[in-house]
Amino acid sequence: MKPPLPKRSNLFLLELILAILFFSLASAVCMQLFAKARTLSTQASLQNHALVEAKNACALFQSREGSLEKLQEDYSCSVLTDSSLTVYYDEDWELCSQEDSVYTMEIQRKSTDYEEKLVRGTVSVSGKETLCTLTASSYTSGKAGEPVS
Numbered sequence: 001m002k003p004p005l006p007k008r009s010n011l012f013l014l015e016l017i018l019a020i021l022f023f024s025l026a027s028a029v030c031m032q033l034f035a036k037a038r039t040l041s042t043q044a045s046l047q048n049h050a051l052v053e054a055k056n057a058c059a060l061f062q063s064r065e066g067s068l069e070k071l072q073e074d075y076s077c078s079v080l081t082d083s084s085l086t087v088y089y090d091e092d093w094e095l096c097s098q099e100d101s102v103y104t105m106e107i108q109r110k111s112t113d114y115e116e117k118l119v120r121g122t123v124s125v126s127g128k129e130t131l132c133t134l135t136a137s138s139y140t141s142g143k144a145g146e147p148v149s
Contacts, residue, residue, distance in 0.1 A: 049093045050103070050131035057087075057107055057123045058136040065140045066119030068109055084108040103127045116140070 057071075064070035068085045072078050077095045078087045088101035105125045112119050117140050124133045 046127065047131050050105075050125035050127075053089070053093065053105055054123045054125050054132045054134045057105060058134050061107060061121055061123070061136040062138040064138075066109055066121060066136075066138045068107065071107060083110075103131075 060071055060074055064074075068080055068083075071085050072080050075085070075087045075095060077097050078085055079098065085107040087105040087107070088096050088098050089103040089105065090096040090100055091102045093103065103125060104127075105123065108122050108124075110120045110122060118137060119140060120135065120137045122133060122135050125131045
C-alpha cells in the first residue's frame with residue numbers, strides 16, 4: 001500500500017503562512033526605516049533653524065563691530081552679562097522669555113587682537129544638546145585703546 005499523499009490544502013496553508021511571515025518581517029523593517037527617517041528629518045530641521053539663527057547673529061556681530069550692547073537692541077528678550085548675550089527661543093523659533101524657552105543662543109565676546117581692532121566671538125545654539133556653534137570676528141572702527149561706540 002502507498003502512503004497517503006498530503007492534501008493540497010495543507011500545502012497551500014503552509015505557503016500562505018510563510019508568505020504572511022515574510023511580509024510581516026518586511027513591514028517591520030520598513031516601519032523601522034520610516035521611524036529613523038522621521039527622526040533624522042526632525043534633527044536636520046532643528047539644525048537648519050539653529051544654523052540660520054547663528055548665521056544671523058554672526059552677521060549682526062560683525063555689523064555691530066562686536067558690541068554686545070548693540071546686539072541686545074536687536075534681540076528684545078535677551079540677557080546681557082559681561083562677556084555674553086543669551087537669547088531665548090520657543091519651539092517655533094520665535095523670541096521668548098527665559099521661562100518659555102526651548103532653545104538658547106549664546107553669543108560670547110572672546111578676545112581682541114591687532115591693537116584691539118579685531119573682536120572675536122562665538123555663537124552657540126542649543127536645545128537639549130548643542131545644535132550649532134559658529135565663530136565670528138569683526139574689525140572695529142575705533143583706534144587702539146578707545147572704547148567701541
